[in-house]
Amino acid sequence: MRIFQQLVSLAPRRRGFHIITHEVLHALPQISEIKVGMLQVFIQHTSASLCINENADPTVRQDFEMYFNKAVPENDPDYLHDYEGYDDMPAHLKAAMLGSSVSIPIHKGQLALGTWQGIYLCEHRNRGDSRNLVITAWGE
Numbered sequence: 001m002r003i004f005q006q007l008v009s010l011a012p013r014r015r016g017f018h019i020i021t022h023e024v025l026h027a028l029p030q031i032s033e034i035k036v037g038m039l040q041v042f043i044q045h046t047s048a049s050l051c052i053n054e055n056a057d058p059t060v061r062q063d064f065e066m067y068f069n070k071a072v073p074e075n076d077p078d079y080l081h082d083y084e085g086y087d088d089m090p091a092h093l094k095a096a097m098l099g100s101s102v103s104i105p106i107h108k109g110q111l112a113l114g115t116w117q118g119i120y121l122c123e124h125r126n127r128g129d130s131r132n133l134v135i136t137a138w139g140e
Helices: 021-027 029-033 058-071 088-098
Strands: 002-010 014-019 036-043 048-054 101-107 117-127 131-139
Touching: 002 021, 002 029, 014 058, 021 029, 021 117, 021 131, 036 048, 048 058, 048 088, 048 101, 058 088, 058 117, 088 117
Parallel strands: none
Antiparallel strands: 002 131, 014 117, 036 101, 036 131, 048 117
């Protein structure tokens, strides 16, 4: 079994849902050396998250943003954690709902994503900082 790992710092992005599949592949080209295996992408933050979803129609990403803003509103007077701004606690809740990692099978040196699937960076802060990922691939 072979194991490859890379730490990646993504450039800051505005709030929203951003496809990062190509950045992940660029950061770990050794994926092509694995015929059968797994890729895990982990984000080292609590106010941004990762998920896999539609990679073609940008309105899907806009609808994601709309839905999560309705589900987890900002400026809720019941939030206690507001030290870093009104968007901080909602960002933590959204990240908890979506999760901090995704796993994708590797098949014949390529990610076994579906035709319309891509890896999303879900930026939940109004002005996100750079985001750090740990990308790990393993297999034979």
